[in-house]
Amino acid sequence: MRCGSKCYLVTIEMNGEKQIMPVTARSPVEARKAIRLEYGAEAQILSVIKEEKKR
Numbered sequence: 001m002r003c004g005s006k007c008y009l010v011t012i013e014m015n016g017e018k019q020i021m022p023v024t025a026r027s028p029v030e031a032r033k034a035i036r037l038e039y040g041a042e043a044q045i046l047s048v049i050k051e052e053k054k055r
Contacts, residue, residue: 002026007051010035013044022051 008023008031025031028048035045 008048009051010048011046012039013046014039014042018046 004026005024006026008025008028010021010023010031012019012021012035021035023031023034025034028050031048032045035043
């Protein structure tokens with residue numbers, strides 16, 4: 001884990017199925033980039049939201 005990184009929940013649609021995946025990144029842009037590198041162009045990114053921790 002890098003300095004300043006947070007957990008983001010990325011909602012993607014792949015092969016007609018919606019999936020929610022946790023990604024550790026510094027920004028929402030970096031989280032999108034990580035998904036694109038892992039799943040390629042066939043994964044359509046629907047949303048990226050910061051995961052709130054329960055206290």
